[in-house]
Amino acid sequence: MYFLAYPFANLMLLLYTFLGNSTVAAIAVLTLLISLLTLPLTLNQQKSSRKMQEFQPELEKLQKKYAKDKEKLAQEQMQLYKKAGINPMSGCLPLLIQMPIWFGLIGAIKYCIPSTPLDLFKFSHHIYKWLPGVVGLVPLQSTFLGMDLGRPPSMAQWWSYTLPVLVFVTYWLQQKLMTPPTAASSSSDDKSQGSAMAQQMQTMQTMMPLMMMMFTLSYPTGLSIYFIISSLIRVAQYYFIKTNGAGTK
């Protein structure tokens, strides 16, 4: 899972050199580059999501028609997806791709701002010395607003706990905007089904940011910076697409 850690760490070193030896700026630009790199996938995900919404009435009709025959329902749904040119897996692909990216970034922060010597020793043999200005850079400057970016938040630097809180807020906002509301249904059966689903989604919308916040508590604070910026980029992307109407066709 950490195979991206060395390339990311070297990229971070390069950015650190070009951005006036600022670790936070290096993390921020690295996040931006990663977001740009995964932009086609996220756009595809949003397109797919919108198409799904368009075909929601037809899907609901199928669900009603084949309520007692799950096998037939699945067949008909697949046919509908095929006809509409929707790949049901395309919405999940960006999430799968995010996993190695997150792990790579965790590794990169551990290598560039190490809090333990073994992490640093591992990295000593994987620095791309042909990159300009990277020799002698590691470990990068680890202090930002009095916080140690290489270590998890601690009571000694109590204000470092604001970063996990910001992770929660920005991730929650991102989740809220990205998840479309459930369609209203006419029948009472559908209404109760819809409200159960809405409740489930609402719980998950709170649970996921909460989980993100929990594990940023045990990771270097530098990673929180990535999560915050990454969420803000997605929010900006959402509004950009909404304003420009991209991805609707």
Add this chain to the structure above:
Amino acid sequence: MNRFLIRRRYILLAILAALLLGASGCSGSSRATSWTGLTIAGDVLYAADMEQVQALDVADGEPVWAFPKNTEDDGRGVFYVTPAVDKEHVVVASQVPSTGFFSQPKNVVWALESDTGREMWRFDEAAGQYVEGGALGGGLFVIGNGDGNVYALDVESGDLEWQFETGHRVWATPLIISDTVYVGSMDRHLYALNLSDGKVRWDFHAGGAFAGTPALRNGTLYVGAFDDKFYAIDAETGTERWVFSGENWFWGGPAVYDDVIYTVDVNGNVYALDDAGKQIWREPLGVLVRAGPALTEDGSMLFVTSEDGTLYALDTADGFELWSVESEGQMFSPPVVDGTAVYVTPIYGKKRILALHVDNGREIWFHPPVVEEEE
């Protein structure tokens, strides 16, 4: 969005969260994040051996004392750093793991009686990890910490006498000579501080971090840095005398005999340099090396430990490999030579302390004794 897809999305996110939580160490398993260290004083070998500080008879490895006696009920954390020893004190440091999700690990310096292992005092005010050991001198114990400070403690009481803040982590063992403390920091400075009050006498700025202990000979300090360079610095003024370029970082401190300086970079290149910085020989071992080398008392043999668990014995005349011994585990600490034996501490191995004969690497004893399991 289709309910099936929403669910799948959340399941994926939940799996990811679980993976990240596992990787963060919330699973409760303990992993070594540093290395252990050895010191010999008289007939006793002192080892910070993970859960315990061990005092062993140097001749046969028989335990003299251990601190704490019982690791099950009386754990004091994980001891990593090389013990600093004088006639009365053994000073070590440990990291006590966090007890809850919101609590942080505690980093503690322990002073023990050298003949009994009884605790004298402890100091737990540093916020970062202790990576290398401290130095004793002038009634003080001086040690660097991952929080970027150098702490000077009264060796009798453990009271903080002074602290000096650097710009980054301090992972190097200080060198105390007379009334001066020389200590390198990850902020790329080597500092000369007054032993009495911690005031800066001079500081030398290099192109990379300092993580090794300098060696002093004839008024010159010898120390390598993470800019792949090895420096000779005037101990009085802090000015550079010469610089030698290696292939990769110099992490461990050098060994000096007569006018020859022996050092090794992390790529495993062992160098012998004269006191003008000219290379006498270079021996590429082809292995990863973290620790500095150690010499026999007569300066005829040089020992180097490697990450793959091999101990190399080289002829100091030409760097020729005399013998090498492989062991289970990894070696990140420097070897310690005493008389006819060389001592090493592989981590992750069953034999955590090994005594080997300097002439041929033959095993003399090891610790802890292996209990044979009945079938």
